[in-house]
Amino acid sequence: NAGVTQTPKFQVLKTGQSMTLQCAQDMNHEYMSWYRQDPGMGLRLIHYSVGAGITDQGEVPNGYNVSRSTTEDFPLRLLSAAPSQTSVYFCASSYSEGPGYTFGSGTRLTVV
Amino acid sequence: AQSVTQPDIHITVSEGASLELRCNYSYGATPYLFWYVQSPGQGLQLLLKYFSGDTLVQGIKGFEAEFKRSQSSFNLRKPSVHWSDAAEYFCAVGAHGNTGKLIFGQGTTLQVKP
Numbered sequence: 001n002a003g004v005t006q007t008p009k010f011q012v013l014k015t016g017q018s019m020t021l022q023c024a025q026d027m028n029h030e031y032m033s034w035y036r037q038d039p040g041m042g043l044r045l046i047h048y049s050v051g052a053g054i055t056d057q058g059e060v061p062n063g064y065n066v067s068r069s070t071t072e073d074f075p076l077r078l079l080s081a082a083p084s085q086t087s088v089y090f091c092a093s094s095y096s097e098g099p100g101y102t103f104g105s106g107t108r109l110t111v112v
Numbered sequence: 113a114q115s116v117t118q119p120d121i122h123i124t125v126s127e128g129a130s131l132e133l134r135c136n137y138s139y140g141a142t143p144y145l146f147w148y149v150q151s152p153g154q155g156l157q158l159l160l161k162y163f164s165g166d167t168l169v170q171g172i173k174g175f176e177a178e179f180k181r182s183q184s185s186f187n188l189r190k191p192s193v194h195w196s197d198a199a200e201y202f203c204a205v206g207a208h209g210n211t212g213k214l215i216f217g218q219g220t221t222l223q224v225k226p
Contacts, residue, residue, distance in 0.1 A: 033214070040121070042202060042216040043156075058213060090155060092214075100146055101214060103156040 002026055006091050006104035013081040013111045021076040021107050023091030031094040032074040033101070036060065036087040043090065049074055081111045114139045116205050118217035125193050126225045133188040133220050135203030144206040145186040146214070147177055151199045159201075162186065173197070198224045 007022045025032065033048035035058075045058025047066040055066050063085060065077040074093075078085060088108050092101035115138045125131055137143060144163050148156040160171025167179040177188045186203060203217040 035214075035216075040218060042116075042118075042218045043204075043214075045213055045215070048213055059215075092156075100158040100161045102158075103148075105155040 004091055004093050004102050004104035006089075006107050008107060009105070010108050011110070013078070013109065015081060015083060015111060017081050019078050019081065021078075021089055021091075021109070023074045023076065023104060024072050025074075025091075025093040025102070026072065027093065027095070027102070028071060029093035029095050029102070030071070031096065031101070032068065033058070033092050034064070034066065034074070034076045035090045035092065036085075037090060037106075038087050046076065046089075078109075083111045085109065086111045114143070114205055114207065114215045116203050116215055116217035118201075118203055118220050120220050121218065122221045122223070124223040124225060127195050128192050131188075131190045131193045131197070131222070133201050133203075133222070135186045135188065135217060137184055137186065137203070137205045139184075139205055139207065141207070142181070145177075145179060146204040146206070147171065147175070147186075147188050148202045148204060149173075149199050150202065150219075156202065159188070193222075193224055195224045195226065198222055 004025045034046040035043040037043045044060050049055045049068040088106050090106050091104045094101045117136045146161045147159040150156050162169050162179045200219045200221050202219050204214045206214045
C-alpha cells in the first residue's frame, strides 16, 4: 500500500543508548519531515528535507540527526537517548509546495 | 515568527449539533493552512487545506473551513457532528516557498455526547 511507513511502532531505550527510527515513503515525494508529539504541545518539527541530500533543522533539533541519501528514506537518529526524548514520533512526506503532508502511523518511544 | 493558536483545548458537543473549532495564525505573508484529525493511537489525516482562491474550502467527512485574512483565522466547521468525529484536531500553517516546514497548533480535543 502506498504511504509513509515508520518502524518500529514501539521502542523502549535506556538513557544513553542510540537508535534509528526508520521512515520510508513510496509516493516519490520530495519533501519529508520528522515531528514529535507531546501532550498539550501539538506536533513540533525536528528536522525536514526538501529533497535527497538536503536537510534542515526545525524547532527542536537538538539530540537528533538526519540524512537523506534517497528520495524514499528519511531516518531519524537519536545519538544518546534522554528521558526528555520520550515522545511519539511522526514522519511525513509531501509531493511539493503545499499539497498537504501524508503522515505515518508513528513510533512511540520511551526512554528510561 | 510563525505561530498557530487553537484557543480551545477541549470541546464537548452533542451529537447532531454544529461544531466550530477555532484557529488563529501569525505569519507575515499569505500562508498555506491545514486542518488534520487524529484518532487515538493513530497518525494524522488531512481534512482540508487552503492555498489560495476561494476562502471557503471543503474537506472530507463533511468538514469545511473559512480563511479570513483580516482576522488571521482559519476556523473549522461542521453542521452536524457524528459520534465518530470524536478525535483531536490540529490546525497547521506552512509558508509559501518553504513548505518543508509545518507549524502546528496545540490541538483541540473534541468529545461528542450521545
